[in-house]
Amino acid sequence: MSGSSQINMSFGYPSLRPQPEGTKTLNVPKGPYGAPDVMLHGFNRTHAAQGLVSSHPLEFSEKNWLSHQQKMDTVMLKNTQGIHAPMRLHMEQHFAQKMQRLPCLPSSNILLDTLTGRDEMIGFEDILNDPSLAETVGEPHILMEKRLGIL
Amino acid sequence: MKTIVRIPCVTTTSISNMAACAELPAGGFVFENCQRNKFLESQGYKVPKAYKTGTTICGLVYKDGIVLGADTRATEDTIVADKNCAKIHYISSNIYCCGAGTAADTEMTTQLISSELELHRLNTGRQPRVCTANRLLKQMLFRYHGYIGAALVLGGVDSTGPHLYSIWPHGSTDKLPFVTMGSGSLAAMATFEDRYKADLSRDEAMKLVRDAICAGIFNDLGSGSNVDLCVITKDKVDYIRPYEEANKKGVRQGKYRYDRGTTVVISSEVKKVELEVIDTEVRAVPMET
Numbered sequence: 001m002s003g004s005s006q007i008n009m010s011f012g013y014p015s016l017r018p019q020p021e022g023t024k025t026l027n028v029p030k031g032p033y034g035a036p037d038v039m040l041h042g043f044n045r046t047h048a049a050q051g052l053v054s055s056h057p058l059e060f061s062e063k064n065w066l067s068h069q070q071k072m073d074t075v076m077l078k079n080t081q082g083i084h085a086p087m088r089l090h091m092e093q094h095f096a097q098k099m100q101r102l103p104c105l106p107s108s109n110i111l112l113d114t115l116t117g118r119d120e121m122i123g124f125e126d127i128l129n130d131p132s133l134a135e136t137v138g139e140p141h142i143l144m145e146k147r148l149g150i151l
Numbered sequence: 152m153k154t155i156v157r158i159p160c161v162t163t164t165s166i167s168n169m170a171a172c173a174e175l176p177a178g179g180f181v182f183e184n185c186q187r188n189k190f191l192e193s194q195g196y197k198v199p200k201a202y203k204t205g206t207t208i209c210g211l212v213y214k215d216g217i218v219l220g221a222d223t224r225a226t227e228d229t230i231v232a233d234k235n236c237a238k239i240h241y242i243s244s245n246i247y248c249c250g251a252g253t254a255a256d257t258e259m260t261t262q263l264i265s266s267e268l269e270l271h272r273l274n275t276g277r278q279p280r281v282c283t284a285n286r287l288l289k290q291m292l293f294r295y296h297g298y299i300g301a302a303l304v305l306g307g308v309d310s311t312g313p314h315l316y317s318i319w320p321h322g323s324t325d326k327l328p329f330v331t332m333g334s335g336s337l338a339a340m341a342t343f344e345d346r347y348k349a350d351l352s353r354d355e356a357m358k359l360v361r362d363a364i365c366a367g368i369f370n371d372l373g374s375g376s377n378v379d380l381c382v383i384t385k386d387k388v389d390y391i392r393p394y395e396e397a398n399k400k401g402v403r404q405g406k407y408r409y410d411r412g413t414t415v416v417i418s419s420e421v422k423k424v425e426l427e428v429i430d431t432e433v434r435a436v437p438m439e440t
Contacts (some may be wrong), residue, residue, distance in 0.1 A: 055185035058298055062180060065294060120274055122266045123291075125179035127259075 070116075089115070103143035106132060201253045201300075202227050207335030207367025207374040208238060208249035210306045211347065212328045213356035216313045216384035217306035220360035221249045222335070222368050223393065224375035231375070237392065239381045243268050243279050246307030247381050247388065248288075251333035252320060253300040260301045264288050281307040281314040285324055293322030302332045308385050335367025335374040342366045357382065361395060368397050 031037025074086045096112040113119045192198060205226040210219040225233035240248050240261035246268075250257025264287050268279045285305055292299055303318040317330035329347050331339040342363040351359065357380060367374045377393035 055189070056182040058180070058295060059182040059185070061294075061296065062182075120267075120270050122263060122270065123179070124263070125177065127178075127263070129178045129181055131178055 102140075103147050104138055104140040200228055201255065202232050203253055203300075203373070205371075205373025206238060206249075206251040206333030207331070207339050207364050207371060208251050208304050208333050209331040209336070209339045209343065209360060209363050209367075210249065210304045210315050210329065211343065211351075211356060211360060212306075212313050212315050213351040213353065215353065216308045216382065217315055218353075218356045218360045219247055219249050219304060219306050219381040219383070220364045220394075221379050222364055222374040223377045223379060224368075224373070225254050226373055234376050235393075237379065239379055239390065239392075241265060242284050242305070242307070243272065244388070245278060245309060245383065246281055246284050246305065247383060247390075248284075248306070249304040249332070251302040251304075251336075256299045256301040257303065260288070260291065260299060261303070264291070278309060280309040280311065281305065281316065285314075285316045285318065285326075288318050289322045289324050292318065292320060297321040304330050304332050306383060308383050313383070331363065331367075333367070333374065335364075335371035338366040338370040339363035353382065357394075365395075365397055 074090075077086045077089070093112065093115050096109075096115055099107075099111060100109075101107045110119075188198070202225055205224065206222060208219075208221045210217060219239055221238035223233075223235045223238065224231055225236045236254070238249050238251070238257075240250055240257070242248050242261060242265045248261050248264075250261060264284060267287055268284055271283065272279045284307070288303065288305065292301065297320045300320050301318075302320055305316045305318060307314060314326065315328065315330060316324050316326050317332055318324045328349070329343045331337075331343065340363075343359070346359055346362075360380060361378055364374075364378045368376070368378070376396075376398050378395045378397055380389075380391045380394040382389040382391070
């Protein structure tokens with residue numbers, strides 16, 4: 001233990017407002033023959049410039065908003081209480097995420113919502129485009145294969 | 152290694168359900184159609200315009216609480232879409248919010264925040280504060296970077312006293328003793344700047360707000376019809392709708408119908424018109440059991 005050990009506090013808070021142009025590795029999804037499968041991934045995902053051409057300025061922002069918010073909270077918590085605090089919270093959330101029903105059935109996610117604080121929030125994701133009223137029905141076999149990773 | 156691509160056989164009948172999606176859609180805004188819309192616009196298709204409220208809304212703090220005022224006209228470009236729309240929205244029993252800008256945005260935003268505040272109230276067990284509503288609104292509006300066009304005047308009385316905020320569509324807020332928003336805000340602000348004093352009485356405050364809204368109604372094309380008022384005090388809320396009908400629809404001065412007998416009948420003759428049968432058709436009607 002040297003006398004000159006310094007505590008390096010990283011105040012590197014991630015930007016709460018996601019940048020519209022970000023460097024992003026693009027993953028064009030590969031189907032069984034190497035080419036993207038339109039049947040599985042839809043028209044939009046097969047386009048090579050899918051991630052680069054944003055159809056609306058808010059699209060990128062909305063996709064990453066919640067994860068950015070949580071990252072910022074994590075970094076703030078680490079800086080104030082030490083590394084153990086976010087680790088414990090993440091561990092609990094990690095276990096709560098595992099408590100799910102099989103893919104085709106809706107899970108209530110009660111524990112996960114309580115831990116993340118979503119049980120006290122109502123946003124547009126609860127009102128618009130309710131997943132239980134979606135037009136497309138998830139095919140159970142495909143969903144299960146994707147869950148098991150053998151798709 | 153997979154050699155066969157299994158084609159899912161779906162038993163539902165509608166074609167829209169035949170997509171084999173490996174992920175279920177999440178809730179919230181969907182931007183799928185934006186590129187299509189851009190393309191259509193480039194081809195010359197005119198995008199339908201949103202209903203704006205083209206409003207005059209204002210609020211002020213008086214001795215015992217808050218007075219909020221609004222006009223009642225909703226415009227769609229140059230047409231009056233709604234002659235008597237309610238622009239003062241309920242947030243909680245002690246907090247009300249006037250909304251200017253896109254009508255749908257103000258409506259949905261205030262309802263969303265009202266629900267969130269109710270959840271918060273149930274969790275904390277206390278009467279909600281105006282600053283809480285303000286913070287929820289500004290965080291939501293900032294998240295959407297001004298694409299939700301809602302300019303709001305939020306006022307209420309809580310345990311710490313009366314508070315009045317104005318909230319702009321990009322998420323900035325001002326906490327002031329008197330505020331105006333909307334297309335008629337300049338006319339209303341001129342009235343307020345001229346006559347506002349601290350600690351007005353209830354009647355003076357109501358008259359001042361009524362005058363400010365009328366200034367907006369008579370001097371701005373986007374505002375009109377009636378004046379709505381909402382007086383919030385510590386114990387109760389008076390939602391007066393309409394407080395005054397500033398623009399009454401005109402009453403017709405005269406009648407242009409002539410009574411029977413105005414024209415003298417000289418003689419009358421009745422003739423029978425012969426109708427010819429052109430075609431006959433026999434149809435079988437199912438027997439009703």
